[in-house]
Amino acid sequence: MKKKILNKPNELISLLPRESISVIQQKSYNVFLVEAQTQVKFSNEIKYTDINKGNKYLFNITFKELVDMAGIDKKDYEYIKEELQKLMKIVVEVVDKENKNNWSLFHLLECVEKEENIFEYSLNWRIVQALKNCDFFTKLDLQQLSKLKCKYSVILYELAIRYEKFKIPKMTIETFRKRTNTEDTYNRMYDLKKHVLDKACKEITKKTDIKLSYDTEKQGRKIAYIDFHIDNNPQVQPTKQVQKLEETEAQIRKNEDYSNEVLFLFEQLPKDEQIEVNKSILSKLLRKHNFEYIKEDIKYAKKQKPKNFMSYLMSSCNLGHYSRTELEKQKVREETEQKIEYHKREQQELLKKIKLKAQELAKKKYSKLGSEEKKKYLKGYDMQLPFFKTTKENYIIEAIQTEMETNLKQEHSIYFIKEKED
């Protein structure tokens, strides 16, 4: 399965939707976000300053990618459609930090369209802006998330990762209920523990790279606060992908050296694409794809002259190398040339053999020739230039040899043609 890291803006983790979001909706949404983030981040067309109300931001993803990345075990389009429909209904509220009387409401997902196996969706400009320029984000490993089946596990996992390096602040039961949308259900604390807290902590500890536990604190006789504890889970290591990604990002920051392969490919890019960030993109592509294919894809992309070179190149690599057909044609050409070369050599060797054989046969035949026949072969003997003049015997043998060679060649040329037809 493809591994993906979503740099989820903290605003999106902390948001408190009015309706409850199911686990499939949460996971699908994360996949939509990560896909949009990749498309936005690597796009030169969408600049941070350009993102505004006036524009519509469309992204796309294949059904298979969505299902794989989100870890959805259903392959039913209708079901996914219903879930997406519910997701679209979810409205979030953003309050202006400077003036608390000002607010705005928008849908998490603006629209989704399915065409064949591809979903095209659009996100509110605020979300796109947050994805493009997230200063405060949480690095979520979607592979870890995809394993979780309980919606509360997903919420708590995101929260835990957000505060991993510090500590989830102690929160009141009310806050916890708001976050998990359990204000109207599990009225009893025991039920909340049984169905939400225990279950989620258990699932997270069992399946992900962190251990989550909690303590409760009473105020009077009532449980008033929840205090979470996060530990690393040595049994389930953070995916190597996260580490690699962090390394790559560190590399960009430090502007360290890239491998020769990356540098070579970088030089193949069009001049105006030779910017530092593209080295890291190439380095990432090289982790997943063959050097030769990327090289050919760059060549191919250059020919195609797409509007956005890097995103064209990336989709070419990810969608199975547009250049593959070109590369394969080239391979066939090379193979054919090799075959022809081989035949040539074979033929030359055969010619040598024919010459030797003809010489041998000619000598044999000469020994059996009668005087009449010898006279026939001696036609033209007197016409020879004095410098090349040989003995009568050699002259006759050479003549017979030439005759034999022609015959043998004729026989073999039939053989050659037959082989070619095969």
Added chain:
DNA sequence: AGTCACCGTGGCGATGTTCG
């Protein structure tokens, strides 16, 4: 296609516990 066991989710009555 129908049956059935199993699981997850949400809930409730009875009972135990705690603290003002």
Added chain:
DNA sequence: CGAACATCGCCACGGTGACT
């Protein structure tokens, strides 16, 4: 002491998947 809350055990319901 008793109200308020926590806990236990159990039930109903719907979805799912194996089996016939």
